[in-house]
Amino acid sequence: MAWQSPISPGISWYEASVDDRPEYPPLEGSTQTDVVIIGGGFTGLQAAYTLALAGVDVRLIEAHRLGDGGSGRNGGQLGTGQRWWPEEVEEEIGLERSRALFKMGEAAKAHLFDFTARENIDMDYQPGHMIVAHKARMEKDFRANAEIAAERYDYPHLHFMDKQETAQKVGSNRFHFGVRDAGTGHVHPMKLLVGLGKAAARAGAKVHEMTGASAITSEGGKVRVQTPRGTITAGKALIATNSYIGNLEPVTAAHVMPIGSFIGATPPLDDFPGVIPGGESVCDSRFVVRYFRKSKDNRLLFGGREIYSSEKPDDITTHIRRQITEIYPELKDVKLTHGWGGYVGITLPRQPFVREVMPHVTSIGGYSGHGVMLSNYCGKLYADMISGKATDLELYRSFNVPPFPGGAKFRAPLLFLALTWFSMLDRL
Incomplete structure (x- = not known):
């Protein structure tokens, strides 16, 4: 099977809070198309939407429901x-290239806002994000981050918070200090996904x-994708399964590995008005990150447990x-009213994997926890590339993203050992 079922069988709060979630028919029989896309997440749907707008005949297949991944x-x-x-990463790739990647990230953010406004998609956007430190020795780096962003990256939206301000804005004395980002925020991902699916279908x-x-x-210049009920023959293909690649x-x-991550929702x-009173999203400085935010109806959505295998925990x-x-x-x-899980696709350097994995077949994934805006943008960039436009996708193609060591048999156990070690360091 090419698809791994979600870790948590429970219904997510996202799914429970979406009123209209259309169903799309399964493919029946064999067919031909210009571009076939495997995977109905942000990358695949955004590519399908952009290609269809450009007049390209495109067909997307998803193993389960849109939004189940x-x-x-x-x-x-x-x-x-x-x-x-x-x-x-400035020392590794240089200031000029680092600036180009930062600018690309900002273009991804702008694209998402422009797209949702154009298609009238309400994704419950709420402004503000905070990164908070769980270790006092990180203060120098946190202070420098806000200064460097303004001076070298033309990004004036970061503000260093001391312990008192951090406690007030998070509503907790647990953290030593933090950085607040006024130039970004958080969204309801299922509402965005459902709206994107509708937009792609409307576009053709x-x-x-x-x-x-x-x-x-x-x-022979043709790509063939086998499905349970027929074969799709196309000139080009996009693999947009991310961590759900299976075999x-x-x-x-070999390059994109799944990490199971879990989220719980409170009533x-x-x-408790003191919990994140400004409504920002929060993530901490752990390698095995904890992330949390308030929904528009004032729930705390908290993610913090990760597993590094395909096992399904008995209790979330x-x-x-x-x-x-x-x-x-x-x-x-x-x-908690809801508890659910899913897979995040990571790469060794925590940079997206973009590669032609066989003739006329491109694979994109491995956003490593930063995928809501980057995956949408990469889908658009792939479609632009197919249409003959120069795109920022070459910035990702130029990265050296090595495979995980150990081969097919041992890469998952080795990843488990490595990330368990980093998790232990987080606690020391």
């Missing part, structure tokens, strides 16, 4: 720039749910409630 179940934080602070893309890809081949295509599977916290909410209580002791008796 990571795009519909994630933390909803947009972030700024790339996955990492730009100054972290042929969208098929419950249609998994069991094999993909490329020869469909080995190059992608509306009307009796107990672990998440323990982490919530560490930060907000006053919420120790608040029960």
Whole structure:
């Protein structure tokens, strides 16, 4: 199977709070198209939407429902720039290239806002994001981040917060200091995903749910994608499965690994006005990051548990409630109304994987927790590339994204050991 089922069988709060979630028919029989897209998340749907607007005949297949994967179940934080602070990689790639990548991230943000405004998609956008420090020794880096962003990246929206301000804005004394980003925010990912699916269909893309890809081949200038009920023959193909690649295509599977991440939702916290009073999203400085935010109806959505294998934990909410209580002791008796999980696709350098994995077949994924805006933008850039336009996608193509060590048999156990080690360091 090319698709891995979501870790959590429970219904997410996102799914429960979406009123209109259209169904799209499965593919019946064999067919031909200009471009076939495998995967109905942000990358695939945005590519389908942009290609259809350009008059390209495009067909997208999704193994389950649109939104059942990571795009519909994630933390909803947009972030700024790339996955990492730009100054972290200046020595490796140089200031000019680092600036280009930061600018690309800002273009991705602008594209998302422009797209949702144009298509009248209400994604419950709320402004503001904070990164908070769980270790006091990080102060120099946090202070420098805001200064460097303004001076070297023309981004004046970062503000260093001391311990008192951090405690007031987060509503907790747990953290030492932080950085507030006024130039970004957070969204309801399922509302965005549903709206994107509707927009792609309106534009003329042929969208098929419950249609998994069991094999993909490329020869004689044609790509063939095998599904349970027929074969799709196309001139080009986009693999946009991210961490849900399974054994469909080995190059992608070697470079993009799944990490299971879990989120819990509380009831509306009307009796606790001190919890993130400004409504920003928050993530901490741990390698195994904890991320949380308030929904528009005042729920706390908290993500913090990760696993590094395909196992399905027996209990989600107990672990998440323990982490919530560490930060907000006053919420120790608040029960969670929803608990769910999904896979995040990561690469070794935490940079997106963009590669032609066989003739006429491009694979894009591995956003490493920064995918809401980058995946949408990469989908657009792929479509622009197919239409013959020069795009920023070449910036990602030029990255050296190595495969995970260990081969197909040992890469998952080695990843488990490595990330368990970093998780231990977070606690020391």
